[in-house]
Amino acid sequence: MFVASGLQALSTTPTPxxxxxxxxxxxxxxxxxxxxxxxxxxAFMVIAVVMLMVSMTRRxxxxxxxxxxxxxxxxxxxxPGGTVDTVAEQPGAEAAPPADRSSAT
Known part of the structure; x- marks a missing residue:
C-alpha cells in the first residue's frame, strides 16, 4: 500500500x-x-582548511x-657538543639536583 501511494505521488509531481x-x-x-x-x-571552511594545511606542514x-x-x-x-648525556643512557634515572654553592664556601 505504501509503495502504491509513493508511486502515485511521484506520478503527480510536475516534471521540470x-x-x-x-x-x-x-x-x-x-x-x-x-x-x-x-x-x-x-569563508569559515576556507579559513579552517588553510589553518589545517599550515599545521600539517609544520608537523x-x-x-x-x-x-x-x-x-x-x-x-x-x-x-650536540660531543659530551655523553648520562640521563639519556639510563632510562629510569633522574638528573641529580645542582649542588648548593653557598654552603660550600
Missing part, C-alpha cells in the same frame, strides 16, 4: 521544464543566492627534521 524550474511564483533563477549565511560558512617538517637528526647518529646519547 523550461517554464517550470521549481521556484516560488515571482522568483527567477538569478534572484536565488546563498546569502550572508552561505558566504560566512564558506611534517618537524618529523622530517627529527628523522634526519636521528639518521645522522645523534640519537646515540651524545649531546
Amino acid at each position: 521544464g523550461p517554464g517550470n524550474d521549481g521556484l516560488r511564483p515571482g522568483l527567477t533563477a538569478d534572484q536565488v543566492t546563498p546569502g550572508l549565511l552561505g558566504f560566512v560558512m564558506t 611534517i617538517r618537524r618529523v622530517r627534521y627529527q628523522a634526519q637528526f636521528s639518521a645522522s647518529g645523534q640519537d646515540s646519547g651524545e649531546a
